[in-house]
Amino acid sequence: MRKYYYNKLTAGELINLTKRPAVDFTKAFETVRPILNDVKKDGLKAALNYAKIFDLFDEEEIRVSEKEFIDAENNIDKKSKSAIDLAAKNIEKFHRKQYPKSYSVEIQDGINCSREFRAIENVGLYIPGGNAVLPSTMLMLGIPARIAKCRRVVVCSPAKNGKINYPLLYAAKICGATEFYKIGGAQAIALMAFGSSGIPKVTKIFGPGNQYVTAAKLLASIDQDGAAIDMPAGPSELVVIADKDADPIFAAADLLSQAEHGADSQVVLLSDSEEIVNRINSELVLQLNELPRKEFAEKSLQNFFSLITETLDQAIEFSNRYAPEHLILNFKNADKYRSKIQNGGSVFIGGYSPESAGDYATGTNHSLPTSGFAATFGGVTVEAFMKSMTFQKLSKQGLKKIAPAVETLAEAEGLLAHKKAVSMRFKKFK
């Protein structure tokens, strides 16, 4: 396992350590482009055709029926149901506070400007499937959409043997999803972005996915007839900053919980204590052997590295440059370092705040920016399901007061009709 010393690295070497393995989307774009084009042209028919080829979907009905939702609610095991209920309650509690408030300003006498928010009416949520069962992602996207009061909440997720698992259907139901289609992959993204007869298009698509799903979302986002997207998604990441008093068992368990996601998951350990780094590294090897997903975690650990810094501030500086999706601050008085964290999707403070708590049940969102995008994007929020609008109301006197400024700037910009739209309003009264 690689180990670096901050003070022995050049500035260039440090920057290289913040880089993620490049994901070349060129091939994925080429693969999904014809899928998007076909679905844009032939709608559901084309989407079903691809679902048949890629997912062996050969049902007649793609839409989940009311009966299937009721079955799920009646037959889901009690333990899963109460876990989903608790997670939903906490997610609701955390996200409700994000509902944006309107404001109004009296800019000058007779000039009132205000801002209000409205829900995006048609949104699409993509929930990956295959062998995984992901009710948590459904909650993370569906609850903010419900709080925002989106009119149509369309969910797409691939079926297994024609069926969607109970936990996912139950989670979709409590989120108030209005439509659920048994379809995954790029064809699902295309179906939501372009719509079809009986399935109106959505204007924004949320949710994680493999590289084909991501490529399809990216292409849809630059298509005039497509849909906006939540953020570009990449492999999941975790940075742990630990000091000498951190429990190596906890830190290793946290690193492995990220590493098990997949071979391309990124995990990084930062510390001002070489001793704890060595102890965590040994612990990693021990715990790794007990994991059912050992194969994934082992591959992911090939990209793993530790960086030994002189101070915790140096570790935070590196983490800010790295801009991790998840960041665990497993050191004394970590709470006091909050304001120093500039870039990071979700931050976990102290020894009893493992990432998996936030992944599932504390209420924060787990749809987070990866690949360094945490420097630019936040995770999914209620506001992401809404858009702002500004309103302004001027009285005759209010307009008169700013008329000279408007006229001067319009003239400077060579837009005389802009000037006239103001001067006309006073001319005839002269």
Next chain:
Amino acid sequence: MRKYYYNKLTAGELINLTKRPAVDFTKAFETVRPILNDVKKDGLKAALNYAKIFDLFDEEEIRVSEKEFIDAENNIDKKSKSAIDLAAKNIEKFHRKQYPKSYSVEIQDGINCSREFRAIENVGLYIPGGNAVLPSTMLMLGIPARIAKCRRVVVCSPAKNGKINYPLLYAAKICGATEFYKIGGAQAIALMAFGSSGIPKVTKIFGPGNQYVTAAKLLASIDQDGAAIDMPAGPSELVVIADKDADPIFAAADLLSQAEHGADSQVVLLSDSEEIVNRINSELVLQLNELPRKEFAEKSLQNFFSLITETLDQAIEFSNRYAPEHLILNFKNADKYRSKIQNGGSVFIGGYSPESAGDYATGTNHSLPTSGFAATFGGVTVEAFMKSMTFQKLSKQGLKKIAPAVETLAEAEGLLAHKKAVSMRFKKFK
């Protein structure tokens, strides 16, 4: 000038009226792709090469000097200076209220979750140039960036004869822009997105531009090494809803102020009174002849249409489907219809609220979503220059309480290391 009657149109015909003329980016993508690739590879050198070819730029120094800023401040004419100062003051006053507040929630005993915002550190602002002088756009982007406290605010705008005009430089100075480069077009977008030696890349690019600038922004937004963008930009638009008491002179002047932007500008008139529609149409012809930019306005009016509805509610319903960039409600008691407006970038209420007031000086932002994107995006805000982060801190007892839910969901999703990251923390104390 085309005139339709709402009740005589089929649903399909109504939907067609909400469609903008398609902008095919295929060609623009092909044109700008090599520019992006070259600048990504060779940085400033490649960017300057394109600036030479497209803009005949042959200066040695691309960066605006401190002296040029001081010259601009000393030599700008007084009228422009005070117009810019007033606009800046109002924009600051309106946008300051957008600075997002942190919040903190005690989710359960021992589980504290919070959200905070941080400025995006490196942002790029594109200000179109050529023959136009656009200090207003500089203010609309630069002031929110200043309020957000972005560390680096990089501005690009093409020079004319090697110079940037005084109003734009003065506006950039009062916004606190940290760097200003004399370069426009796709090469400017590429330079900001990928950076160069001595010019670190930015991670989000804002600002309007022609189809090549927009195409370059779109491609940069789906490049892993590129930059996020504010929104997809298209030709400017205005919908006016007028009732029988609206002043036809005002309404016509407003429509023309939008039409003069360019041949592809979209203007639409909605009314429940055919008489006022006829009067506004006659007034349009009269006023058109007095405009210096008559040629643009005339071409734009070829796409213009009026729609006569039975009621104002019907007009609003159509406008919501159209989702205009600008919307003027020039009818009695328009204020009461606020909550019915679902989709629209900036809304102007009453007879004395012309669009040009908001374009320049009331304080609202004029960087707004076009092409129907107002259904999904809002205009530029302070929040657009920031990103959110979540923090969570659990006590041992807090984690213990949600442990069963986390463990159940992790197990359901087949992620055993996620489960262990929680159970490990209690195991050794058992």
